Amino acid sequence: MAADGGDGVTGEVAVLGAGMHPWGKWGRGFVEYGVVAARAALADAGLDWREVGSVIGANTVRGGYPGYVAGATFAKALGWQGARVTSVYAACASGAQAVNTARGQILSGLAEVVLVVGADAAPKGFFRPAGGDRPGDPDWLRFRVLGATNPAYFGLYARRRMAVHGDTTEDFAQVKVKNAALGALNPYARYRKRVTAEEVAASAVVADPLRLLDICATSDGGAAVVLSSMEFARRHGVADPVRIRAVSTVTPRYPNTVLDLPDIATDSAVAAEPADEPFRSSIARAAYEEAGIGPEDLSLAEVYDLSTALELQWYEDLGLCGEGEGAKLLREGATTLGGRIPVNASGGLASFGEAVPAQAIAQVCEVTWQLRGAAGDRQVAGARVGITANQGLFGHGSAVIAVR
Amino acid sequence: MSLTPTPVVAGLFAGDGDDFTLLGTRCRACASVFFPREEFNCRNPGCQGGDLEEVPLSRRGRIWSYTDSRYRPPSPYVTNPELPWEPCALIAVELEAERMVVLGQAVPGITVADLAVGMEVEAVPGVLHEDAETSWTTWKWRPTGVTA
Numbered sequence: 046m047a048a049d050g051g052d053g054v055t056g057e058v059a060v061l062g063a064g065m066h067p068w069g070k071w072g073r074g075f076v077e078y079g080v081v082a083a084r085a086a087l088a089d090a091g092l093d094w095r096e097v098g099s100v101i102g103a104n105t106v107r108g109g110y111p112g113y114v115a116g117a118t119f120a121k122a123l124g125w126q127g128a129r130v131t132s133v134y135a136a137c138a139s140g141a142q143a144v145n146t147a148r149g150q151i152l153s154g155l156a157e158v159v160l161v162v163g164a165d166a167a168p169k170g171f172f173r174p175a176g177g178d179r180p181g182d183p184d185w186l187r188f189r190v191l192g193a194t195n196p197a198y199f200g201l202y203a204r205r206r207m208a209v210h211g212d213t214t215e216d217f218a219q220v221k222v223k224n225a226a227l228g229a230l231n232p233y234a235r236y237r238k239r240v241t242a243e244e245v246a247a248s249a250v251v252a253d254p255l256r257l258l259d260i261c262a263t264s265d266g267g268a269a270v271v272l273s274s275m276e277f278a279r280r281h282g283v284a285d286p287v288r289i290r291a292v293s294t295v296t297p298r299y300p301n302t303v304l305d306l307p308d309i310a311t312d313s314a315v316a317a318e319p320a321d322e323p324f325r326s327s328i329a330r331a332a333y334e335e336a337g338i339g340p341e342d343l344s345l346a347e348v349y350d351l352s353t354a355l356e357l358q359w360y361e362d363l364g365l366c367g368e369g370e371g372a373k374l375l376r377e378g379a380t381t382l383g384g385r386i387p388v389n390a391s392g393g394l395a396s397f398g399e400a401v402p403a404q405a406i407a408q409v410c411e412v413t414w415q416l417r418g419a420a421g422d423r424q425v426a427g428a429r430v431g432i433t434a435n436q437g438l439f440g441h442g443s444a445v446i447a448v449r
Numbered sequence: 450m451s452l453t454p455t456p457v458v459a460g461l462f463a464g465d466g467d468d469f470t471l472l473g474t475r476c477r478a479c480a481s482v483f484f485p486r487e488e489f490n491c492r493n494p495g496c497q498g499g500d501l502e503e504v505p506l507s508r509r510g511r512i513w514s515y516t517d518s519r520y521r522p523p524s525p526y527v528t529n530p531e532l533p534w535e536p537c538a539l540i541a542v543e544l545e546a547e548r549m550v551v552l553g554q555a556v557p558g559i560t561v562a563d564l565a566v567g568m569e570v571e572a573v574p575g576v577l578h579e580d581a582e583t584s585w586t587t588w589k590w591r592p593t594g595v596t597a
Binding site for chain 1: 482483517524525
């Protein structure tokens with residue numbers, strides 16, 4: 046199998062350290078969460094911050110100017126030491142963009158050791174657009190004209206699955222039951238209590254057919270990884286590090302025919318035939334091709350379960366099962382701990398809530414710990430290959446494949 | 450004093466009663482349709498055209514999916530905080546001729562219990578909200594089996 050040393054398309058980088066600030070509603074600033082995560086990742090790597098040649102921040106739009114220049118904000122907070130700095134933003138995919146930027150710098154020789162940090166302090170309630178009247182901004186448009194929040198889109202996707210694939214609200218509830226049970230085992234998760242299907246069914250409907258416990262919360266949190274060249278890892282005494290073999294940051298292809306946040310309409314397919322695969326499938330395929338592996342090689346997956354129904358969608362988009370078979374895969378127990386392909390062993394967004402720029406980095410942290418065999422009670426036995434997947438607003442694909 | 454009807458966003462729809470339609474733009478070179486309208490560039494990557502003309506969209510389509518907002522949406526959605534929030538159904542509608550899906554609110558009185566994927570709906574004029582002088586108008590989707 047490729048994980049035993051086959052060459053990826055682009056070459057590999059080592060994950061020397063991973064660190065997180067616990068998710069929650071802590072009422073403090075995002076810089077603090079990011080610094081805690083960064084220090085944890087550096088300690089995990091056994092590196093002094095002054096040995097880092099480049100720092101990459103995943104931006105937050107909620108922290109004012111410091112959030113738009115997150116790389117510099119974290120560098121200053123950790124203590125200026127002259128490192129090269131980059132700040133990136135790609136909505137929910139910001140963390141993967143940051144990881145990919147770090148990888149590019151390492152593989153091109155621009156940097157040997159790179160610190161990647163993302164953190165957020167989320168407001169209570171629905172995410173909302175920036176202020177001002179901006180009819181040309183689809184995010185403004187959907188709120189102003191339709192009052193279409195993020196959960197409304199999740200509701201549309203869920204109802205569509207019910208109509209096309211026969212999924213039921215009980216299936217959706219079972220995703221929450223699974224993820225809550227796994228999150229209960231994760232000290233970094235915000236929600237650490239098991240949940241029953243009855244509790245999901247008794248929670249308030251937010252966006253029909255989805256209920257409060259079907260939808261991920263918005264959270265505070267921070268995550269960081271220290272990446273290096275394979276050569277540096279060897280010199281540093283790490284002979285067998287977790288390696289990042291692929292990072293997919295693809296965009297959709299016109300016409301994108303699945304209604305995508307935050308748009309109020311799809312592209313028209315009247316003049317150009319849609320691609321054979323929808324956008325989310327193309328995100329995973331690009332990662333698989335770059336890594337030289339397939340879904341059958343995976344030990345685990347961390348996916349962006351903004352809603353319970355979306356987790357089932359990801360099973361299909363990652364190729365863990367055929368189209369429309371996501372609920373069946375769940376019911377078989379294949380995606381829980383001990384199953385054929387555990388998904389969201391971390392507890393997922395169901396247990397964390399979303400801290401946007403930190404979330405994709407947190408997924409990489411979880412895969413790193415799993416591949417090291419250091420995931421404690423939620424360890425996937427014998428994990429060798431992990432994939433992370435998410436999708437950011439405005440057409441941002443994100444998937445990372447790591448191996449050991 | 451009567452309120453002045455004003456589109457909440459200019460250029461997305463036009464007409465009254467049976468003449469009401471959503472407005473998009475169409476590329477003169479490849480016939481791709483865009484809603485909301487593209488003004489200066491065709492987004493079909495296989496097309497070098499840039500000349501776009503205004504075009505009415507099909508008035509009728511079929512429900513691709515639907516949901517509702519059980520909680521008051523945040524600003525810039527305008528609501529009266531002194532009134533209780535009434536859940537609002539949202540419908541994503543597949544237009545056959547344009548081969549696209551367009552989202553909109555359902556007409557008042559329609560709830561998710563009245564809807565099904567595949568059901569035919571039509572675009573009708575509606576009011577989003579009113580203030581002292583203005584009635585802010587928009588489009589709404591109404592099941593064709595329902596007469597308002």
